[in-house]
Amino acid sequence: xxxxxxxxxxxxxxxxxxxxxxxxxxxxxxxxxxxxxxxxxxxxxxxxxxxxxxxxxxxxxxxxxxxxxxxxxxxxxxxxxxxxxxxxxxxxxxxxxxxxxxxxxxxxxxxxxxxxxxxxxxxxxxxxxxxxx
Amino acid sequence: xxxxxxxxxxxxxxxxxxxxxxxxxxxxxxxxxxxxxxxxxxxxxxxxxxxxxxxxxxxxxxxxxxxxxxxxxxxxxxxxxxxxxxxxxxxxxxxxxxxxxxxxxxxxxxxxxxxxxxxxxxxxxxxxxxxxxxxxxxxxxxxxxxxxxxxxxxxxxxxxxxxxxxxxxxxxxxxxxxxxxxxxxxxxxxxxxxxxxxxxxxxxxxxxxxxxxxxxxxxxxxxxxxxxxxxxxxxxxxxxxxxxxxxxxxxxxxxxxxxxxxxxxxxxxxxxxxxxxxxxxxxxxxxxxxxxxxxxxxxxxxxxxxxxxxxxxxxxxxxxxxxxxxxxxxxxxxxxxxxxxxxxxxxxxxxxxxxxxxxxxxxxxxxxxxxxxxxxxxxxxxxxxxxxxxxxxxxxxxxxxxxxxxxxxxxxxxxxxxxxxxxxxxxxxxxxxxxxxxxxxxxxxxxxxxxxxxxxxxxxxxxxxxxxxxxxxxxxxxxxxxxxxxxxxxxxxxxxxxxxxxxxxxxxxxxxxxxxxxxxxxxxxxxxxxxxxx
Numbered sequence: 001x002x003x004x005x006x007x008x009x010x011x012x013x014x015x016x017x018x019x020x021x022x023x024x025x026x027x028x029x030x031x032x033x034x035x036x037x038x039x040x041x042x043x044x045x046x047x048x049x050x051x052x053x054x055x056x057x058x059x060x061x062x063x064x065x066x067x068x069x070x071x072x073x074x075x076x077x078x079x080x081x082x083x084x085x086x087x088x089x090x091x092x093x094x095x096x097x098x099x100x101x102x103x104x105x106x107x108x109x110x111x112x113x114x115x116x117x118x119x120x121x122x123x124x125x126x127x128x129x130x131x132x133x
Numbered sequence: 134x135x136x137x138x139x140x141x142x143x144x145x146x147x148x149x150x151x152x153x154x155x156x157x158x159x160x161x162x163x164x165x166x167x168x169x170x171x172x173x174x175x176x177x178x179x180x181x182x183x184x185x186x187x188x189x190x191x192x193x194x195x196x197x198x199x200x201x202x203x204x205x206x207x208x209x210x211x212x213x214x215x216x217x218x219x220x221x222x223x224x225x226x227x228x229x230x231x232x233x234x235x236x237x238x239x240x241x242x243x244x245x246x247x248x249x250x251x252x253x254x255x256x257x258x259x260x261x262x263x264x265x266x267x268x269x270x271x272x273x274x275x276x277x278x279x280x281x282x283x284x285x286x287x288x289x290x291x292x293x294x295x296x297x298x299x300x301x302x303x304x305x306x307x308x309x310x311x312x313x314x315x316x317x318x319x320x321x322x323x324x325x326x327x328x329x330x331x332x333x334x335x336x337x338x339x340x341x342x343x344x345x346x347x348x349x350x351x352x353x354x355x356x357x358x359x360x361x362x363x364x365x366x367x368x369x370x371x372x373x374x375x376x377x378x379x380x381x382x383x384x385x386x387x388x389x390x391x392x393x394x395x396x397x398x399x400x401x402x403x404x405x406x407x408x409x410x411x412x413x414x415x416x417x418x419x420x421x422x423x424x425x426x427x428x429x430x431x432x433x434x435x436x437x438x439x440x441x442x443x444x445x446x447x448x449x450x451x452x453x454x455x456x457x458x459x460x461x462x463x464x465x466x467x468x469x470x471x472x473x474x475x476x477x478x479x480x481x482x483x484x485x486x487x488x489x490x491x492x493x494x495x496x497x498x499x500x501x502x503x504x505x506x507x508x509x510x511x512x513x514x515x516x517x518x519x520x521x522x523x524x525x526x527x528x529x530x531x532x533x534x535x536x537x538x539x540x541x542x543x544x545x546x547x548x549x550x551x552x553x554x555x556x557x558x559x560x561x562x563x564x565x566x567x568x569x570x571x572x573x574x575x576x577x578x579x580x581x582x583x584x585x586x587x588x589x590x591x592x593x594x595x596x597x598x599x600x601x602x603x604x605x606x607x608x609x610x611x612x613x614x615x616x617x618x619x620x621x622x623x624x625x626x627x628x629x630x631x632x633x634x635x636x637x638x639x640x641x642x643x644x645x646x647x648x649x650x651x652x653x654x655x656x657x658x659x660x661x662x663x664x665x666x667x
Contacts, residue, residue, distance in 0.1 A: 042170065043215065043517040044363030073362055096620045 002030040005095040006082040006116070007056070008046045009035075011129035012097030017056070019127045020095035024065050031060065031067040032089055036081035042102035046078075047071070079115035086122060094124045140262055143489030147497055152195050155188075156494050159196035160501045163203020167210075167515045169524070170217050171355060174204035175460035175570070176347035178605040180528070182340050182468055190472040191487050195494040197468060201461050202498045205404075205444045206506055209246040209437050212511050213239060214366045222404035222440040225412045229425065229432030234367040236428045244372035245382045245430055246437040247506045252383075253390040253438035254499040257445025260393060260394050261452075262492050265481070268453035272478035275602060277589065281582040282603040284575055286610050287400035287456050292568040294406070295611055305564040308555070309572020312337055319577075320584055332544045337552075339467040341536045342573050345549045346458075346566055348532040350556015352525040366514045372507050382434040385415050389438030396439075397446020403459050404443040411435035445495065452480060452488055455578070460567050463574045499581070 005020035007013045017033070024031040033056065037047035048056075053069060059066040072081050086094050096113050117124050146152065162181075166172040178197050185193040208220030213230035226246065233242040275283075292302040315326045316336025327333040372380070396407040415431040416422065425432055449457040455476030457463035469476040474484055481488055506513075536549040559566060577636040583597075590596020598604050 038520070039361055039363060040218070040520045040522055041363060041518050042521070043514075045365060045518070047363045047365075049365050118550050 001027075001092045002032050002089045003027070003093045003095060004032045004034060004082060004086045004089065004091045006078060006097070007033050007035045007048070008078075008097070009048045009052055010097070012099055012127075014097075015127045015129045016095050016097035019125065021060070021065060023065060023093060023095065023125070024067075024088075027058055027092070028116070029066075031065050031087055032091070033060075033067060033069040034072070034078075034082050034085050035069070036072045036074075036076070038075055038077060040075065044097065047073075065081050077112065079096070079112045079119075082112075083119055084115070086120060091122050094120050094122060096124065096126055098126045098128050100128065136262055136266060139485065139489045140493060142486065143491070143493035144496075146486060146490035147195060148193060151439040152192055152490070152494070153198050153497070155192045156199045156497050157501060159199020160203040160206075162196075162203075162205040163200035164210075164502070164506065164513060165203075165516055166200070167204035167207020168222055168516050169207075169304065169519075170211060171351050171584075171660075172528075173220060173347070173460070174200045175343070175464050176351065176528075177204070178461060178464045178468065179340060179343035179347055180535055182343075182464075182471060182533045183538045184467075184531075186471070190474060190587040191490050193468070193472070194465070194487065194491045195498075198464055198491055198494050199498045199501070201465075202441070202444060202495065202502060204461070205254075205441050206247065206250055206502050207513065208440075209250070209433075210243065210427060210506075210510055212519070213242045213246065213433070214369060214514050215364055215517065216365070220440075222408055222443070223437070224405070224432055225436040226440075227409040228412065229429050232426070232428035233430065233433065234369070234428075238428060238430075239284040239367050239369040240372045241374050241378050241430060242428075242433050243369065243510045244374040244507065245378060245434045247372060247404075247503060247510075248374070249382060249386040249389065249438040250441040251499055251503040252386045253393060253442040254445055254502075255496060256387075256390050257394050257397070257442040258492065258495040258499065261445050261448050261495070264398070264645075265449050265453045267490075268449060269478050269481050272454050275478075276600055277582045278597050279606070280601040281579060281586055281597065282578045282606040282610075283400070283454065283456065284582065286570055286606050287450075287458060287608060288568070288575055288579070290400050290613055291403070291458060291571060294403075298563070299617070301564045302568050305566070306568035306572045308559075308564075309569035310576045312342060312552075312569070313573045313576025314357040314580075318637045319581065332542065336577075337548060337573075338539045338545065339574060340471070340539050341545050341548050343464055343467065343570060344532045344535050345552030346556040346559075346569060348528050348559060349549060349553025351568070352529050352532075353553060353557035354560045355521055355525055357561075366517060369511055369514070372510050378430055381430050383422075384418075385411070385431045385435035386438040388414060389435040390442040393439035393442025393444075394446040397443030397458070398449040399446075400450065400456065403515055404440040407439040407443050408436035442521055448492075448495070451476075452491070453478065454478060457571065457574065460570050463567075463570050467574055489645075525526045 003020055003024050005016055007017050020031055035048045038042045048071070053071070057069060070085065082094060094116060096116055098113050098133060117126070147156065154640070162177060163174055166174060166177045177200050204220060205222065208218060208223035209226050209230065212218045212223040212227035213234050216227050216231035218224045218227050230246065231241045233239065288306060292306045293299055311326065315333055317334050318325055324334055392407040392411045393404065397404065412432055412435060415435040416425045419425065419429060421429060447458050447462050451460055451465060453463045455466060457466045466476055474480070475664050532549065533546065536545050539545060556566065559569070586596050590599065
């Protein structure tokens, strides 16, 4: 059993990661960090670069959490990558970060988190930036 | 005083509100395509050619000039912030510029690039205004044999000097000349390379060829290499420079200009060699040599000035002789023909107002670019976040529309696809695109001069050597072509001198290639150089 966390280098992503670490420690399971990009633009600020990944790696290692970090670039959107990983590893929990948006904004933009919430087969824990402990 | 008053008339034309608007559109478009690696001013002008038929030629060329200069500016932004050269001429800028950005001096790097480009572009354009009429005076005295020789020199020199492999260069040139031959023989009316297809009798339209090779070929190439690890742009605020930066930049700007203009004006020009020479010179002359490799401002200021001065230099042979030396100039030459304007030494006499308005618009474009680029640099970097499927879908749409609208023939769309596939294969096998485009555009003009010379001498090949200038050019040509061979012999005879000799003589072509090869986009960028330097 594993916990899957969808990570992006933003406050929401950090909140999700922090929460996921707490959950993984509680249930003593493997933490799978997913940070993906469709890879169709030259620049994607939601794709973590080498130093950021390294710092997460160090952080998880010092906290003694069994972890895997994956950065798939396969042309799928982030929701598909997280759902794939959850299914493949038979996840017990998915942790994601939510952005604050108005209902209208949600209607127009759609969202990665919405798709994960609707399609996941396991419980999903949604965290907002600045609220996670 | 004649030049000055003509230029003032040019300013009067270029500063009318409509023309000013086209200049603004041009520089914005140019900066955008310059920022995006793989897209260049040559492709943009080719795509816009059919759309601009409805415009006054003057307005269209003012816009093209803006795109050309804008592309030169835009390339440096990507080089500095992303370490991926947006243009082949900004490969050298990436070496120091990206290091500066990583050290937190992105704002200064962008500022010295933008202001240096402005200084060099303005001086270069002034030199163009002074020298072009002189070149014209000299050029009208030349006969067909000399023209033929100059064009052959331009074709072979560009092919031999640029790019990493001469064989690939000449293969590409051969393809271009073959495409240029398709159609009716202008003297005898025989059909050549038409394969019995009557629609080919008029030859291939240059717009279709250019759009297919630049736009469709590039789109297919990107589609084949779609997914790649995304990068982060180094965040930057508004570019600015401190007093120390000004002090260290102004000399490299002027030296870069001195390198750039003559190289741009020579038939074997292009912006790669002068940018590299400028970099090497600055490294040698710098008071802070220890900073080179770690982000020295001189290493950004010099090459950026050089590439903009080269851009101005390139306009000299284009306007004075009708001789393009890079891809953008080649497409602009095609544009002259499309608008029914005869390029060549008589251009200044026949189309004086247009030419001077064009030169004036280069000054204006330069100034606009400085105004636009200093505050908007962070915005240009955002363009890089655009998902490429959307971008290339738009380009393919315009490519198809453009190719169809030239003759309103569905057959041209088939040609577009076939030549687009050719463009893709050329990128796949590392053939440079520039020689092909020059071959297609200059081929028929060269043939015209050759036929004229031979007709004058009643078919005697000795007629080609009847003018002293032609003979001189053939000698230069022989030296250029034999040089690598001699170098090899010399190296074999003196193996001890190998270490010293090689970097000094060959570095001009090999180093920039290495620099771009080390970026994530792979080495094909260096060989497609043509669509960039223009």
